[in-house]
Amino acid sequence: MALCEAAGCGSALLWPRLLLFGDSITQFSFQQGGWGASLADRLVRKCDVLNRGFSGYNTRWAKIILPRLIRKGNSLDIPVAVTIFFGANDSALKDENPKQHIPLEEYAANLKSMVQYLKSVDIPENRVILITPTPLCETAWEKECIIQGCKLNRLNSVVGEYANACLRVAQDCGTDVLDLWTLMQDSQVLSNNLRIMSYDSEDLE
Secondary structure, three states, X not given: OHHHHHHHOOOOOOOOEEEEEEOHHHXXXXXXXXXXXXXXXXXXXXOEEEEEEOOOOOHHHHHHHHHHHOOOOOHHHOOOEXXXXXXXXXXXXXXXXXXXXXXXXXXXXXXXHHHHHHHHOOOOHHHEEEEOOOOOOHHHHHHHHHHXXXXXOOOHHHHHHHXXXXXXXXXXXXXXXXXXXXXXOOHHHXXXXXXXXXXXXXXXX
């Protein structure tokens, strides 16, 4: 009824915005069956879900681009919540993929910097959700690496170190966190979700 009344008087119909910020796992999340698409479906007519995924990005590049995505100003343009989902590319092995690799300490510092920036533009810590990198199926990923003509350039144990760093940052900053690295360790889950966990080694848009 309220919606009809607003439409009748010509008032703008505005929905809160949820911004998904991350790498390829976020960018491709709106594909059929993707987690972003499912979230948007669950929140239809309640919240607009904005996909700001950047395939191939690590936290060093993400920290630079974030101020161009969200700026302090009109409160209607400020998302009500933001997810930060990086680490898949940061955790690449330095010797095999130096272009995307980010040292563990810098990864944590970059996450903190992004949380602090969001706070400076009026998005408080309790509206920020950090998401750990997902676990890596090394056997499947090695096959992809061979196809691309390179060696295995990521290890699940290393990804776990970055996931733990993400958890520590969330605790230090007072944000919520979704620990996908722990939740998705089951090998069958990894197999079923391999398509959405597309770690990019060359797609540096």
